[in-house]
Amino acid sequence: MKIGKVIKVSGPLVVASDMDEANIYDVVKVGEKGLIGEIIEMRGDRASIQVYEETAGIGPGDPVESTGEPLSVELGPGLLEAMFDGIQRPLNAIMDKVGNFLTKGVSVASLDRNKKWHFVPEVKVGDKVEPGYIIGSVQETSVINHKIMIPYGIEGTVKSVKEGDFTVVETVAEIETKDGIKNVTLMQKWPVRKGRPYVRKLNPEEPMVTGQRVIDTFFPVTKGGTACVPGPFGSGKTVVQHQLAKWGDAQIVVYVGCGERGNEMTDVLNEFPELKDPKTGESLMKRTVLIANTSNMPVAAREASIYTGLTIGEYFRDMGYSVAMMADSTSRWAEALREMSGRLEEMPGDEGYPAYLGSRAADIYERAGKVICSGSDDREGALTFIGAVSPPGGDLSEPVTQATLRIVKVFWGLDAQLAYRRHFPSINWLNSYSLYLDKIGRWMDKNVAADWSALRTEAMSLLQEESKLEEIVRLVGIDALSEKDRLKLEVAKSLREDYLQQNAFHEVDTYASLDKQHKMLKLILSFYNLSNKALAAGVYLDKLLKLEIRDKIARAKYIAEGEIDKIDGIMSELQDVIDKIITEEGVANA
Template sequence: MSTGTIKKVAGPLVIAKGMRDANMFDIVRVSNQRLIGEIIEIHGDEASIQVYEETSGLGPGEPVESMGVPMSVELGPGLISSIYDGIQRPLDEIMAVSGNSLKRGVEVDSLKRDKKWDFKAVAKAGDEVETGDILGTVKETIVVEQKIMVPFGVKGTIKEIKEGEFTVEETIAVIATEEGDKEVTMMQKWPVRKGRPYLKKLPPQMPLITGQRVVDTFFPIAKGGVAAVPGPFGSGKTVIQHQLAKWAEADIVVYIGCGERGNEMTDVLNEFPELKDPKTGESLMERTVLIANTSDMPVAAREASIYTGITIAEYFRDMGYSVALMADSTSRWAEALREMSGRLEEMPGEEGYPAYLGSRLAQFYERAGQVVGLGKDGRIGYLSVIGAVSPPGGDISEPVSQATLRIVKVFWGLDSALAYKRHFPAINWLTSYSLYLDDMAKWFDTNVSPAWMECRQDMMNLLQEESELEEIVKMVGMDALSPADRLKMEAARSIREDFLHQNSFHEIDTYTSLEKQLSLMKLVVAYYVEAKEALQKGAAIDDLIGMEVRERIGRFKYVENDKIQEESDKIHQELKDEINHILEREGL
């Protein structure tokens, strides 16, 4: 264990001398107040330490002690429904110790040491086991069953395995290895900056169904994929992430509030326990881990928070679960990186961000994926990462947005103009994209309908043509358009208002099943196809635009799931009848 003394204090950066025996990324305790920090640079016997707590009042000569281990998280029963800060300190435990204000130097365990968990063994004495094999299970919440796995680097024969109620520190099994007997507890530790190992990473095969029409139909994200949600202030980034946390087909949700405003994080902390999980009927917190690192908390801890979150997410992925991680927002994380880089006097890159911004972002996002975990049963786990980006003034040409877009495969570009028009989700269909689309097409054709991709393409073509026609309308007005072009504009308006616009606060419209999305797509496209044929036969454009059935199509998104087919058939028939009536009336 290396000890030294403080030489210099510059905000969250402390330089200590006499640290020759310390290693990079070691955890250290700074001053007699034992503030927690991490070594991020070493020159000779001087170590630069980023301190995860407020450093005011520290001065030269105070002691610094290296703990000899890298920053790690505690993994085991007790993670689910917990609320941690950026370095995995439980905020409720800190409040019990120090009151409402976060005091410095508070040392609390990440997992409760006194709570007993009911461990049920699935392995037995005499079994040959290796890293990742499941020893037993713990019912952590009503929803989540945690699988207790053989820790990394352990391989041998189970000598003894127990059942019953244990704390996370008590021995539940003894494994005879080549190096001797190894006692196994329910708790593991893992360094946050190092990805948890797996057997093999698989290519994306299926979409992460979210129930959000603009996402599932137009810009799907793969299960185990990565997406970025850049957008200016007020464009709905946080609401989209809340919707995905609630409705996405994920077993576990890890939500990281990274440098967010305190009131926004308070909303999350208040809303998540009250949100009813649609899959189980229980509180959403029963399958959620929250990491709250608000903008007024020490900046260095913000830099650590996304690594803490993704390591916890990887742990559940290794059990074979589908995990969705929301990082809100990586821009604030990059700002913390920039501040620390500036204090280290490193050569700045574009807009003052460090030159390694892109590689650090890549290291984070590349930890997502669909993987075959360690262990003999070949469990497949999914870790999907959705990162919000908050570019200043909504300008996505800035470095964080650009570095993110080079890494992720899905870009949901939020548009302030759509948000001002109260069109939510405010995802711009002309600038957004999904590079998973070709991989997902086969899945949609097989599991939903061969008509899925065809309808999607028809709608996309209409929206793109509307964009081109809008330029003409701005110059010479709607009346200058031909009847065929006017019909295109109306059909595109129907796509925008009836399909893409989705009310997250409406009990039915908040989530749309794939079956209902397909029915609504077919109705919107059928209106255009039928009206276009009638127009070619000589029907008046005003009659086709003013059809009463269009109101029924618009209200289809509020139809309950069990009435989808019946209502869809009725509307299709009404559409045909009304067009026939128009043609008969005009003698065509």
């Protein structure tokens, strides 16, 4: 292919001439060091290239060579437990090669070419195969069996298949197709900007259980759903994302640090290997892929990092796994779009963001979903996408938040005031929402408890009532309220402090199963209903509020998962205590 030459350099944007043989989205190598870039605009024979590395030292006249291929990722054994940058360069391998700092033009294969994996075939000679068909597996980590699938573009009959130890580039099977013999290796490539095919999308109904009570009970997300976590600086977006990564009911976690602070990615790297997976007892890293593109890394690679994470997530989804992808944060991704758009001198939209911000955001969120996987009629996989948004100054009317809210179905609105009061997760229950509630409510009523939806509705109405009553209290004082309304305030306070508030650093309170959540919620609402009954019988509210059983209700969150039957004991005790008070009141009145 003809080699072009640089005629203009503007930060990460390089313009090259004599590129008439290249195509848009081709990967190119810029300069003598071969910096990796991607063509994002073509005008005649001039190509505008976003370079994924620092461009200092590049100048007019430097060579530019197109590879003729789009930006792609390598998919195969070796993804799990690894940490990559935004364009899938393995950071550990780079550190071993050049030290602690990224060197310009450094080239390292994404997947280790020397490590051998034990391949166990699941097909035999003569079997007919098509794209996505599983031909065997590799035990990649102690908890994840990596399925080896037929790459797209290959369809035919198995001519030979081998069992044994292979590197990712060695042939494990030969497929006889109408175009001749095709070799299949443990690794395949896929362009990041193109979604991986599937048979059809399914209606997501099953919740992705997170163990976070405010999410699972009030604002749940489905497996294959989309959610966003917008909030101002310091409101706990990263804490929420970490909790979802640790405890979310997904078999694979893809965590993308997109433009995040370096020290926060360091926390992730230090924490995740030490975290015990509650399902397997192994390290959480055994089922995690980390993509780190920190705020001091080249801005163009930040834009690519989300697509890299999505493609890896889709690959594991195609194996039939449930995948959770966390992007922290999509605002930094949008800022990278804005910077590149500005350098291309495109017409700006709101606040300088490109006019296509909404469609690009839709592109990435729409790649989530629950699907019937290619190559099978019954293999189901799910990719759940949870994106953090960092609106400047907490202004939710800014373009990135608004573009995101038009697409996602779950909104967890973080509140700085709650965070300052040390209420975590600081999800505001009055302005958050989930459009999956009806579907998940039916699933919960069927699979957890028949009264789940009714309890949730009652609890939410109490929290909303509290907001109205607090307005009255601010105007005329609490003495103006009836005893019934004062009871509502007390129970809403119990819901806030004993149920919604959760300590991420407490070994028991950090996670609550659906059964425990149901028992806790029922206990708090039983106190409310029984106390109303007592008030109707003439018992004074002060007497009810001073009951010792209230301390046991408040401490129910610290009851371990293996002992949640104790909550039933507290429920029985509560019933006896209230009945006794009502009886005593009746005797006294008689």
